[in-house]
Amino acid sequence: MTRPMPQTPAPALELPLVDGGRFTLSEQRPDHFTLIVFYRGWHCPICRGYLQQLQTALHELESLGVRTVAVSADTGERARRTVDEWHLDRLPVAYGQPEDSMRQWGLYLSKGVKEPEPDLFGEPGVYLIKPDGTVHMAAINSMPAARPRIEDLLLAIKYFIDTDYPARGEA
16 A cells, blocks of 8 residues: 655546535645545544534634645545534535555555445555655544544644645655
8 A cells, every 4th residue: 555655746636526616635725735635435423523523623723824624535426415414514524545556545445344334444644645645644443443633633734834844754
């Protein structure tokens, strides 16, 4: 398995958004970062809490010059349920990530073992992408637990911006 390395170009990412339009990473022009949060899908209660916390932090992220998107392999129907049932009225939610894209992003993949898990889905990942399209930070999980806390992520982003902290992990 390969993963995108810090200071190198991020893989392409272009997916439909639940509320219309498309998310295209190469077209993002944030002041500082694009925050991509890969989540397991509608079936995951831990993802529900995480994305709700992320939505609560959107205003602060936007004030830091960070654009945010949540991404899963869910179908459009399941992604719509995610937005509606989890009350994600401000968080952009992209869906339909194919297996090859999940692998390009270095996500761990799991096979569904119980209802309502889909046959195959990606485990969580959090990426910060610089405006030039390179990877600044990656946090990849093989399980739904132990993701970067949203509060910690906000503090890290502020620090990265305030100190012009370079991407690490490239060696």
